[in-house]
Amino acid sequence: xxxxxxxxxxxxxxxxxxxxxxxxxxxxxxxxxxxxxxxxxxxxxxxxxxxxxxxxxxxxxxxxxxxxxxxxxxxxxxxxxxxxxxxxxxxxxxxxxxxxxxxxxxxxxxxxxxxxxxxxxxxxxxxxxxxxxxxxxxxxxxxxxxxxxxxxxxxxxxxxxxxxxxxxxxxxxx
Amino acid sequence: xxxxxxxxxxxxxxxxxxxxxxxxxxxxxxxxxxxxxxxxxxxxxxxxxxxxxxxxxxxxxxxxxxxxxxxxxxxxxxxxxxxxxxxxxxxxxxxxxxxxxxxxxxxxxxxx
Numbered sequence: 001x002x003x004x005x006x007x008x009x010x011x012x013x014x015x016x017x018x019x020x021x022x023x024x025x026x027x028x029x030x031x032x033x034x035x036x037x038x039x040x041x042x043x044x045x046x047x048x049x050x051x052x053x054x055x056x057x058x059x060x061x062x063x064x065x066x067x068x069x070x071x072x073x074x075x076x077x078x079x080x081x082x083x084x085x086x087x088x089x090x091x092x093x094x095x096x097x098x099x100x101x102x103x104x105x106x107x108x109x110x111x112x113x114x115x116x117x118x119x120x121x122x123x124x125x126x127x128x129x130x131x132x133x134x135x136x137x138x139x140x141x142x143x144x145x146x147x148x149x150x151x152x153x154x155x156x157x158x159x160x161x162x163x164x165x166x167x168x169x170x171x172x173x174x
Numbered sequence: 175x176x177x178x179x180x181x182x183x184x185x186x187x188x189x190x191x192x193x194x195x196x197x198x199x200x201x202x203x204x205x206x207x208x209x210x211x212x213x214x215x216x217x218x219x220x221x222x223x224x225x226x227x228x229x230x231x232x233x234x235x236x237x238x239x240x241x242x243x244x245x246x247x248x249x250x251x252x253x254x255x256x257x258x259x260x261x262x263x264x265x266x267x268x269x270x271x272x273x274x275x276x277x278x279x280x281x282x283x284x285x286x
Contacts, residue, residue, distance in 0.1 A: 156257035
């Protein structure tokens with residue numbers, strides 16, 4: 001029941017974030033959605049995820065506020081309102097048809113299959129010595145995933161530095 | 175079942191935002207909402223009724239543990255989502271410096 005309430009709160013925040021005109025308010029609303037997601041992870045018995053989501057959400061908010069603050073934001077007017085809305089709704093309906101078939105195949109909520117995780121849970125403490133099974137998975141059983149994650153993070157930092165750098169652009173701007 | 179449907183609805187809101195809005199910051203926000211919905215969906219699939227968190231104390235066996243594998247995957251996905259958001263925002267800031275607008279229909283001119 002608490003989970004549904006949190007999810008409704010997130011949906012409300014998302015609708016506000018999408019529909020409000022002011023960009024800074026929109027960013028704050030999406031921050032509320034992210035913090036609600038952190039609470040939802042806590043209810044779903046995933047404390048590691050709740051902590052990570054909290055930290056990442058705050059960093060994300062700082063980055064997004066940096067992008068929106070102190071800009072005179074011209075109001076974006078939508079042209080061809082009917083055509084755009086209709087094509088968007090058509091696409092979403094197309095997506096929902098596939099989602100219907102996928103939802104029928106899912107296991108019931110609260111009864112996971114856990115075909116792979118059974119081995120991790122039974123042999124995790126002996127093989128890795130970690131009390132936290134999630135840490136055992138990301139750092140031991142699937143350590144290559146974490147290596148790839150570090151690579152992606154490094155690439156993203158390089159990309160941000162390359163895009164934001166000012167040196168060498170001065171000649172072009174003049 | 176209602177949890178899955180609410181999660182799907184959240185995804186649809188993000189999809190609508192990405193497809194319909196013309197402001198770059200709104201599109202980034204829509205991508206963020208989609209990311210939240212997908213992460214939440216993975217954790218929902220691994221949830222067990224009256225389950226316990228996958229953390230063991232010493233000499234303890236937990237039989238009704240929630241699925242730890244989706245949690246490990248989502249932990250990776252959250253951090254990568256932050257990196258992707260940072261990169262998109264950096265590109266959006268550069269676009270704003272170059273064109274002076276966030277409107278995607280006005281960013282058509284190619285400048286060498």
